[in-house]
Amino acid sequence: MSNRRADAILADATNVLQTDDGGDDVACDVKLRRRGNVTKFNSGDGSIDNPDDFRLIMEVPGDIKVVDEINWCGDGNSRFWFMPKILGCAPIGGKSLAVVRHTSNLEGILWAHEYGHNKGLAKTRTRHRSDSNALMYKKVHTNARRVSRAECGAFQE
Numbered sequence: 491m492s493n494r495r496a497d498a499i500l501a502d503a504t505n506v507l508q509t510d511d512g513g514d515d516v517a518c519d520v521k522l523r524r525r526g527n528v529t530k531f532n533s534g535d536g537s538i539d540n541p542d543d544f545r546l547i548m549e550v551p552g553d554i555k556v557v558d559e560i561n562w563c564g565d566g567n568s569r570f571w572f573m574p575k576i577l578g579c580a581p582i583g584g585k586s587l588a589v590v591r592h593t594s595n596l597e598g599i600l601w602a603h604e605y606g607h608n609k610g611l612a613k614t615r616t617r618h619r620s621d622s623n624a625l626m627y628k629k630v631h632t633n634a635r636r637v638s639r640a641e642c643g644a645f646q647e
């Protein structure tokens with residue numbers, strides 16, 4: 491991951507938020523940008539497989555942690571599950587998130603989605619939006635871009 495690539499992903503994420511894609515989507519006036527250089531970290535083995543792995547990665551300085559694999563992601567404070575090949579994991583209301591690399595045209599959507607969790611959206615796995623075109627739908631795909639007025643407010647906080 492280079493600064494240039496991080497900037498491109500953040501520009502895509504910003505575009506997802508700022509563009510009105512129909513339905514209940516609003517053009518949300520939010521800009522995501524890089525605050526420092528992309529750096530490498532050595533905590534963990536690149537794979538998040540349990541709560542301890544996740545905690546360790548969340549403690550690494552910085553906001554967005556790109557890892558090789560995510561196989562565990564917590565659900566709220568108590569329930570959790572183990573499943574292979576998760577694309578991202580972000581504590582609700584937290585200040586950091588973990589993602590894996592993904593198809594280049596989807597990384598902006600993925601980062602915006604996980605950041606949405608940091609901002610308090612879709613508080614549990616089952617509380618993702620049912621609209622498959624919503625950014626906070628449970629799956630990341632090219633049309634998952636809609637951000638409601640209320641969700642925009644969360645992003646702007």
Ligand SMILES: [Zn+2]
Nearest residue numbers: 603612618628
């Ligand atoms: Zn999610």
